[in-house]
Amino acid sequence: MRDIHRRRFLRVSASAAATGLLTAGAWQSELRCEEPSNRRTTTKEPTVKATIAGVKTFAVEYPITGYFKFFQDRSEKPIGRQCVVVKITDEAGNVGWGQSVPSHTWSYETLESVKTTIDRYLGPALVGQDAFDRETIQAILGRNIAPLFSTGQPLCKAGIDLALFDLTGRILNQSAAERWSRESRKSITLSWTINPQTLDELPGLVEQAYERGFRNFNLKVGSDADFDVKVCREIRKLARDAFVWADANGGYDLETALAVAPKFADLGIKAFEQPLPANRLSWFAKLKKQAALPILMDEPIVTAVDLEEFHRLGLLDGVAMKVARCGGLVEARKVMQYIEDNGLLFFASGLTDPDLSLAASLLLFGAYNLQRPAALNAPQFLTQTLLKEPIKIEADQAIVPTGPGLGVAVDEKKLRGLQF
Template sequence: MKIVQVEAFPLCLPMKRDFAISGGKVGDRAKGAPHVYVRITDEEGYTGWGEARPSHRWSEETLETVVTTVRNYLAPALAGQEVEDVEGASRQMQGEIRGGMTLGQPIAKAAVDTALHDLIGKRRGQSLAQIWLRRPCFTIPLSYLISTRSPEEAAKLARQAKEEGYRGVDVKIGSDPRRDVEIVEAVRGEAGDLFFRVDANQGYTLSQARYVVRELVRLGVDVLEQPLAAHDWTGHAALRRQSDLPIALDESVWTAGHVMQAIRLEACDMVVVKLTKMGGLQEAKRCGEIAAAAGLQLLGGGLTESSIGLAASAHLFHELGIDTPVDLNGPFFLAEDPVREPIIVQNGEALLPAGPGHGCTVEMKALKKLAWSGDGT
């Protein structure tokens, strides 16, 4: 059975609230969020859907580059390929857009790879878990995202996280070390018993990070994520040697090669697995398995994807045995989601759709209504 069409649909999804990290705003309530849905159709008319959620404040991909990458490069490369040959499709995509430090447009490739897995699931009547020969997964615990420059607001949000039944918090820091410590302290006062993940998104110099690490140890934080620039392997290794605080790498680790480098240099204790930055389910699964085999712990993350990206990521995290609350924050930020039954969050857990593939069904009417103005290119 062959692939006959690969399409990209640029969308603007309304947001309930702004979202900022140390690099700047990654989501804007006034402008909405850039998402690109991808549909793959086979010879018998079966379809599978995937999603990209680029953010130029997080990496170099934009809505426009995802759309042109899919339409002008990946779609022609995959037309006529076998639907069931996921590894072949991955090789075809890596060959069409070569990688360097990353796989080469991994967020665009991830949307296509997810759509292909969904299509295989829809054809076989099997969920992603069944395709991987695992028992299905129906819920996944989420971490509550706290992104603010105000300690008072951080304390309020931490209280809310506890009241709503979350088992973990993820606090965004990386701007001003002293203020960051005050924010973490405020969260600890209200929710110190939850899984406590702190993410600097490459915001510090080594000397700033050394100060913050000392304070975070005092505050009982469970893990500090990406304190230094993505390329600073030796800096992260030096930080690890300084204290017992576990260090996680996220923006440093895009490929299986990066996982190997982190292992060789003993640069981290944990690796953040993300479907999108790693170029899709196939490659992200490989990265997670290599890291786990080397004794590294895995954390799950996302880029505020809507239901499709969330469900696909959740299935992957389940497959990889990730048991800490994960950063899949789409429902926290998005006011609309163009699938028939958007994923809901109850007691800090996302309730995942049952059904073949990732389980989500796209509503074409909603997709049209939420189309990005212009063609996105």
């Protein structure tokens, strides 16, 4: 009962805060509109057991087309999208597949750290455990790779989480929407990532997006404020009706962020994602108080506890959701529930998630009725798949999988072809 009263208090407090903010700028009324819920009557999963017999990992690399700043080696030469595929088998021979998507230029996790952590620590610890016992499995993952400020190695653990979700969903023969008792959207609108090195590139990049059927854009900013404002201005000339938001990946200091936010707002930018370094909490409070744009957090939001604390401190207006950053679907759903219960802005992005990780993102964003374009840019940058049937991308619409588990099937011959 105490938790129920607390949730009601948070909802009422958030609603009152939103009402008070309406005078700060026009964006609040535009973006804080109530979104329809996808909830259905809750049903309990049947009691089933699946004893884990083995956990195996595969290092793979997807070829990349175009330039994206996060996929470069130490000499700044382009590299492919490297990740770790996870295969979990139970004693009955059932199989579940997952995917960890580390990026050493985005966080401290690398392909090598992910693979060795699963092979040496997490995988062996899971053998003999019941795949349906989420509480015990979460405790084992936390005990073997301990947290510091938040979850330890969440990108690594996401691969295991997804494989377990896939395994148990296939055993139950249930889709994600059925397991979560929610109605899912049939498709998610995607945005096109713009991260130009020169202004001269912009017309070609926008034209490329239009040729592929994309109409909305997420901009990578944070290195050069003057250049970033010029990019925003040119994008508005080239795509007047597009939904556009800016992601600085923590690249600005407070003075710069305070200076560029009103300029971005004047150019019709819809939100300011991760404008400041993740640990500069007092800076976030000052930038949010300026109220020039909605402030979204990304990198710091690993767990629902993180979000609750940052929300209480008045540091954000919403979250750019990433399944992988949260350590998988179990924690990502808790974060989504907090967003939904407290009326926070729900934006979505990824880490150029291929195949299995992309499927998980689509399942979550579809079940929680994402209203805005998602920065899931694997269809933009990746050229191959390890799935038997690739996830359908129709212009800028990514079709949400509907099959059991993650709703997609791995082709092991294609998997071997991408291994390195």
